[in-house]
Amino acid sequence: MIFRNFLFYLGLIPTTIFFALLATIAFVLPFRLRYFIITRWSYFFIAWAKLTCGLKYTVRNPENIPKQNCIVFCNHQSMWETIFMQVLFPNQAWVLKKELLKIPFFGWGLALLKPIAIDRRNINSVKQLIEQGAQRLKDNRRVIIFPEGTRVAPGVKHRYSRGGAALAEATGYPVLCMAHNAGLFWPRGFWIKKPGTIEVVIGPLIESKGKTATEINALAEQWMRDRASSLL
Numbered sequence: 001m002i003f004r005n006f007l008f009y010l011g012l013i014p015t016t017i018f019f020a021l022l023a024t025i026a027f028v029l030p031f032r033l034r035y036f037i038i039t040r041w042s043y044f045f046i047a048w049a050k051l052t053c054g055l056k057y058t059v060r061n062p063e064n065i066p067k068q069n070c071i072v073f074c075n076h077q078s079m080w081e082t083i084f085m086q087v088l089f090p091n092q093a094w095v096l097k098k099e100l101l102k103i104p105f106f107g108w109g110l111a112l113l114k115p116i117a118i119d120r121r122n123i124n125s126v127k128q129l130i131e132q133g134a135q136r137l138k139d140n141r142r143v144i145i146f147p148e149g150t151r152v153a154p155g156v157k158h159r160y161s162r163g164g165a166a167l168a169e170a171t172g173y174p175v176l177c178m179a180h181n182a183g184l185f186w187p188r189g190f191w192i193k194k195p196g197t198i199e200v201v202i203g204p205l206i207e208s209k210g211k212t213a214t215e216i217n218a219l220a221e222q223w224m225r226d227r228a229s230s231l232l
Contacts, residue, residue, distance in 0.1 A: 004054065005052075008193070011052065015041065016106055018086060019041040026161045030057070046087050053194075054196070055197075056197045061202040065153045069137055069144070070135070070175070071133070071167060072175075072177075073164055073175055074177075075146070077187075078151060080198065081182050082146075093116055093136040095115070096110075096115050098118060116132045133167040133171070141166075147217070147220065166185065168216050169211065169213040173211045175220055179227035182198045203223050
């Protein structure tokens with residue numbers, strides 16, 4: 001297992017540097033073409049993790065993914081699901097911590113994808129999320145939100161932020177919930193990834209029109225907690 005993880009990083013690090021340098025060249029290209037080129041790294045990441053570490057995945061209820069635009073809520077347990085989202089939902093925008101954009105190579109390429117980078121210490125962060133999120137949705141990009149705001153170990157409960165629900169209330173776009181158990185195979189704080197099959201479950205769509213942010217958040221949190229518990 002140690003050798004396979006070593007092989008994973010041996011291939012990932014130079015590939016990440018390559019794509020970061022490629023991103024600087026792609027900066028002058030139209031956004032759609034730039035987005036396509038940079039996100040090929042995500043496809044490589046998921047495939048390389050499967051090949052070297054035996055980290056496979058299965059998606060349940062993919063038919064629940066709507067054709068229309070939506071806001072996606074996902075529980076947060078590891079780095080894996082943040083990368084997988086770009087494979088499952090092409091043409092999307094992450095809501096993430098502003099500090100991530102400062103990471104050498106990875107953060108540079110990430111910045112060129114126009115994420116919604118939030119400074120959580122700013123009292124106006126929810127307002128910023130609503131303004132930028134509304135614009136991304138109008139641009140036909142799904143907005144990806146991790147309501148827990150940080151990686152949480154499987155089975156551990158963490159308060160859900162209301163920012164994503166506030167965006168849904170303000171814009172009227174529906175919310176699609178997801179749950180997974182990636183933290184069982186890629187736990188936070190460990191560089192060793194265990195082989196196995198990550199289970200990803202797609203929930204039913206939550207219509208936000210006529211609902212308050214509190215109601216939206218409660219419905220999403222209940223479903224996500226129940227599904228995440230069942231995946232343990």
